[in-house]
Amino acid sequence: MEHLTLYERIGGEAALRLLTDRFYDLVFEHELISRLFKSDKEEIKEKQRLFLTQFLGGPQLYSEVHGHPMMRARHMPHTITEDDAVAWLQCMSAAVGELPIEKELKDELFDRFPRTAFFMVNS
Numbered sequence: 361m362e363h364l365t366l367y368e369r370i371g372g373e374a375a376l377r378l379l380t381d382r383f384y385d386l387v388f389e390h391e392l393i394s395r396l397f398k399s400d401k402e403e404i405k406e407k408q409r410l411f412l413t414q415f416l417g418g419p420q421l422y423s424e425v426h427g428h429p430m431m432r433a434r435h436m437p438h439t440i441t442e443d444d445a446v447a448w449l450q451c452m453s454a455a456v457g458e459l460p461i462e463k464e465l466k467d468e469l470f471d472r473f474p475r476t477a478f479f480m481v482n483s
């Protein structure tokens with residue numbers, strides 16, 4: 361299994377659809393960070409699904425549609441604090457926890473997020 365990407369090992373497109381669906385349902389309900397999300401929920405789910413596909417080693421879907429990710433720059437219009445990053449990670453942890461995959465794989469997947477989330481803090 362070592363030659364497979366994390367994207368493939370978690371279950372590819374179907375798993376990322378489940379993950380982004382659940383994640384943004386939690387984010388849009390969150391008392392602290394829902395304020396930041398003003399776009400259409402289905403649109404942001406889809407953007408995140410495309411991004412996570414390439415972030416986890418799958419096809420470069422986000423770049424094909426939206427160009428270079430430049431994620432920190434794309435987050436600059438939003439005021440993101442450390443508390444926001446912690447809340448974002450809590451939502452991600454809960455969403456990852458609900459995926460139909462083994463505990464070790466959930467941990468490996470979640471481990472990909474904290475560094476990136478704190479990198480988005482800009483305030």
Ligand code: HEM
Pocket residue numbers: 393396397398399400404407408411415426431434435438440444445446448449473476477478480481
């Ligand atoms: C640190 C906590 C984070 C906060 C508070 C946050 C917040 C946001 C907000 C407010 C948007 C715009 C939503 C809209 O259009 O209404 C956004 C877009 C996005 N975020 Fe985050 N974000 C965080 C971390 C991350 C991380 C860690 C990733 C990737 C692993 C990520 C990936 C994305 C993507 C792919 C988009 C869509 C970008 C586009 O417009 O094409 N975000 N985020």
